[in-house]
Amino acid sequence: MSELPPKTTVKRWLVTTNHKDVGILYLITALFFLVLGGVMSLLFRAHLWESGGTDLLTSIEYNQAVTTHGLLMVFWFLSPFAAGFANYLVPLQIGAKDLAFPRLNALSYWFYLFSGILFAIAFFQESAFAGGWYMYAPLNVPIYHPAMEATTGSNATILALVMFVLSITLSSVNFLTTIHYSRAEGLGLWNMPLFTWSWLLTVWMMLFAFAALLAALLMLSSDRILLTQYFATEQGSSLMWAHLFWFFGHPEVYIVFFPALGVMFETFQTFTGRRLIGRKWVIIAMVLVAVQSFLVWMHHMFLTTINLEIKTLFMATTIGISLPFDLIVFALIYTMVKGRVRFTTPFLFSMGALVLFILGGITGVFLGAVVLDYEFRGTYWVVAHFHYVMVAGVTALIAGLYYWWPKITGKMYSETLGKLSFAVYFVGFNLLYFPMFLAWETPRRVFHYGEGMEFYHQIATVGAFVLAASWVLIFVTLAYSWIAGPRAPDNPWEYSRTAEWTVPSPPPLENWDGRPSYASGHLEVVDDSTAATDGGATAHETENAAHAGHADHASIWPLVIGAGTFVFFLGLAGLTPYVIEFAEGTGAVSDRLVGTEAEKSILYPIFTLLGAALLGYALFEYGRERFHAPEMAIAERWPFEGVGRTKLGVWIFLASDVVLFGAVIGGYVFLRLHTGWGAWEPVPPSAVVGLLNTYVLLTSSFTVVLALVMAERRNKRGLLGALGATMLLGFTFLVVKGWEWSYEFEHGAYWFTELQYSTYFVTTGLHALHVIFGLLIAGFLLYRIWSVDAYLGDQRPVEFFGVYWHFVDIVWVILFPLFYLM
Incomplete structure (x- = not known):
């Protein structure tokens, strides 16, 4: 189709x-x-x-x-x-x-x-x-x-x-x-x-x-x-879950907020009428934050049994990641100071997002200090800080919705309704979340609280419904625009400077009739x-x-x-x-x-x-x-x-x-160290079996290389033979692995018997699943070669399969000594 x-x-x-x-x-x-x-x-x-x-x-x-x-x-x-x-x-x-x-x-x-x-x-x-x-x-x-x-x-x-x-x-x-x-x-x-x-x-x-x-x-x-x-x-470790989850969880904060920053950059430039101050340094700051985001996850774990030296290190990295954000915030503020601000609906939401994010960032610094985190962790202070950061990002994305609405729909909206939606939104936001700072002694995740906090919680509940009403206003504004709004010009914003505003609103199917080029220093088609x-x-x-x-x-x-x-x-x-x-x-x-x-x-x-x-x-x-x-x-x-x-x-x-x-292999190493490395004996019945499978997979990598050579030479029979040999070796690996598993079952060892068996079966099973995926791909390649003479002279699909298969083999070379020899 x-x-x-x-x-x-x-x-x-x-x-x-x-x-x-x-x-x-x-x-x-x-x-x-x-x-x-x-x-x-x-x-x-x-x-x-x-x-x-x-x-x-x-x-x-x-x-x-x-x-x-x-x-x-x-x-x-x-x-x-x-x-x-x-x-x-x-x-x-x-x-x-x-x-x-x-x-x-x-x-x-x-x-x-x-x-x-x-x-x-x-x-x-x-x-x-x-x-x-x-x-x-x-x-x-x-x-x-x-x-x-x-x-x-x-x-x-x-x-x-x-x-x-x-x-x-x-x-x-x-x-x-x-x-x-x-x-x-x-x-x-x-x-x-x-x-x-x-x-x-x-x-x-x-x-x-x-x-x-x-x-x-x-x-x-x-x-x-x-x-x-x-x-x-x-035997299992709840601490390991915390490590894995927060290694994802803290970068997730920036994963959510970076696109919002991008919207703020675009709207600030458009509605102040000038290029972002310190643009190059802002980009460098974002790169630093992206890298550092993977080095701060343990500040979510200050209440665990991690030693104080490690906690102090992560307190320093947490404070350090705030410094590039300081540069970004000052760049946005200085851009407003040096430009001529136009208070449109998109700019109001972007500026509101900046104000909310500043408050969220400052309150987050409290949680970056070990001593203060002991007091605030698990309370509504965290809830308030979290929402002032994350929902500040939502605020900027609403700015993006208003900013690019004319481009997406070809319709303009009512600025009066848009500004009213911002006013209701901003009031509702602060009514909802700011009282949570004042009610910080309330334990989070608990369905009731002390009587002294009732006033703050009631204000927050009112704020929640006001914030909901602002979303209704946003939807009404955009729906009215879609139904009865005036036709939008291709570029409704005087100082917009990006390529999407050079095409019709909404854009044609393939965006441009020709090929965009910046070779001359400015956009040409x-x-x-x-x-x-x-x-x-x-x-x-x-x-x-x-x-x-x-x-x-x-x-x-x-x-x-x-x-x-x-x-x-x-x-x-x-x-x-x-x-x-x-x-x-x-x-x-x-x-x-x-x-x-x-x-x-x-x-x-x-x-x-x-x-x-x-x-x-x-x-x-x-x-x-x-x-x-x-x-x-x-x-x-x-x-x-x-x-x-x-x-x-x-x-x-x-x-x-x-x-x-x-992460899976790291989890295995973490659990062995957690329970005592020497307390685990190798699960497989014999290292010889693992060594045999290692030779089988390494040999299959050579047959994949041979398949690539046959494809380059347009040798159909050789290509079928080499890929067939790869599949045969892959099946051999799985058969040997199946025998190994059945041996364990016969001797009463299953994946749920003990922790060491769980790690063995899951980790090697995940690898075996990758082998199965590879065999399915190889089988499809064989079908295409046999039926339509595919990949003869155009060897790229065979090469891509080989890259994947070599990766699977390399993983096994790492698993073999970990599970069979140590």
Whole structure:
């Protein structure tokens, strides 16, 4: 399917791969989840009207509402809302006609939507997750929290997060490849628009931070579904969960706030009429923050048993990360001072965001000090500080919504209604969150509070409803604009300076009729029919683009893959109906596994098999589909000149996989040190078996190289033989691994027997899963070679498969000594 239906049809939005359509889908879906999360917050704020709590919610329902609110806002609203702007605007700002991988872009959206649906369904599966959005161990596993957590709904919540992380990973790979590979001629990194700069750093942080979260979620899922013991017994470590989660969690603050900063930069420049003061230093400051964000996570753990020297070190890194932000804040303030401010609706929201963020940042410094953190941790001070930072980012994103609304819709809105929505929003925001500083002695996550705090909580509850009313005003303003607003000019802002304002409102399907270029020092659109390939696009890619005739913008298979994954995870959530019982006082697993008949419904295995079948079929058809993405023959590609587009995407994906395996392997090392390194004997029956598998995989790497040589020589029989040998060796590895596992089972050792068995089975199982994925890819390559003589002369797909396969082999070389020799 290549023809794109009209926007007025439902089919258009189900099959589109165009970056602007996907951006609109992200924006609308994120706003839906905002409303859902907002309703949850109004529920528990109404419950807190009285000091003892009203009868509106039970304690379990309160915990579910708070947890759901936090997860929805942090994961399903904040980042995806920013991603909507990025999808729409980044290709326009850098002079590209679409993202590098349009179908992957659509797939990332469908993973996002279906993950949110899976999350919402949890409420109808006995109980949604109720352990807080940070999911602290050990309360995140059933044995320690059976009343709330031993449910299919809680499992669905965790798997929804896994699916969401898959969406984030696909999106990050896509944006990183696009920005580094598809910038218009003459547009160097230093000269990119600041919103694109902020998003580039955001997706780099996403790539690594969410990989660490995925590792933590996979361990948690294995505890809940496979009954392993990472967090579930006295051997497991709740501290390890905190390390993994906050290694993701603190960069997440900047992942959320950086796009908001990008909006502030753009709107401040436009509505002050001058370039941002200290632009180069602001970019350097953001780069420093992005790097430092991974070095401050332990300030969330000052109340743990980590020694004081480490806590002091992380106190210093926390204070240090505030210094680049000081530079950014002063740059924004000085830009206002040196410019001529125009108080439009977008600028009011941006300036309001700056004021709120300053207050949030100052109060956060308190929490960076070990001594003060002892006093404030676990109180409403943290709640207030957190919202003054995170929702300040939301405030700036609302500015972006107003700022780019004319470009997206082609309609103008009422400035009077817009300014009124800002006034109500700003008052509601401060009524809601500022009293929480005054009521700081209230313990967070508790569904009642002392009588002396009643006044502050009642003001906060009033503020919550005022803030909700401001959102209603925002929606009314934009809806009225959409229905009856005047036609917007292509550029309604006098001093806007980025490329999206040079195209019609809304932009055409492929953005420009020609090829944007900055070679002359300013933006020009030249006739791209005369473009010749430079060193950046490979000859094959240019040839394929020429044969395509035009770019495709529609495919049904991203939707079907998303639906198949959703059904598979829905079934997987119900495959663990059991609660582990512990022998009294020992912490050892008893022989008895108990569960209810309702939980043992045959529907869940059926969903699992049906989802797997649908997913497999959709992936196969996705691979067979002829789809031509827009290709730029001439572009700025530093520092990746000469690297093909797909190869760059593969390398970026593997970078996230390095963090995934690093976190899982790091978890194994942490647990061995935690329990005493010498207390564990190697689990496998013999190191010889592991050595045999090492030779098998290393040999398979040589056969992959041989396959690449055969493809270059257009030797079909040799290519089939070399790839076939690779598959045979991969199957041999799995057979040996299967024998090894069966040997353990025969001797009474399972993944849930002890912690050392859990780490062995999960870590080597994750690697085996990667081997299986590789075999499926190799099988598809063999099918294409046999049926249509594919890859003869165009060896790139074989090369990309080889890169992945070599990575899998390298991981095994690391696992072998850790699990077989030490």
